[in-house]
Amino acid sequence: MVHADGRLQEAATAFLNQANELLLPALAQEPTLSLAAILPARTAGTALPSQAPALGGCACGGHDEPGLSELDTRVIPHAIRHATIFGALEGLNPGKGILLIANHNPLPLLAQLEQRSAGKFDVTYVENGPELWKLSMVRN
Template sequence: MNATNTLDVTTIEPRFKHSTIFERFDELNSGESLTIHNDHDPRPLYFQLVAQRGDIFTWDYQQQGPDWWIIKITKD
């Protein structure tokens, strides 16, 4: 897998959004990143990721609105 990859969450059917992000995150090796683009702050996803995967990643806002939220999630 590439060191970084991007996922436009707005193109995913709502019921599959979190499972798709989790799947992509699980495919990452240590040090690799997933950048997600969303039309709202995905903060609830952060808490779900911590609850289900633990504190094994960094969550870095690249952009915080008003139209786009871009978050780089890097697996430790």
């Protein structure tokens, strides 16, 4: 029984990983879809199971770090790269941003961002190739 449980857990994990690889890129390509809109709604003041309610945000403790958080896209698998970036951008509060690091000029990503969120982000090139691109992306 224990062996079967372990195999079932492995199969479920493999299924979820494959579903993420196939679904997240497709969802990221849809400009009219907000990932926040498809997540289950929570009633104000209710905590997730086995979690105490966080005061002033999530409970990670990194909310007041100065500067931009770095997001190095070179280490993100290609299949989920844009979905990961859009998820990070959607999670930003106004005035907060990321420093996007890429090994190419991310023009296709910027075009998608303009389609999905026109005017919501201030994007500035910090470094413009030829080996490395760095972009400041701050939520308005």
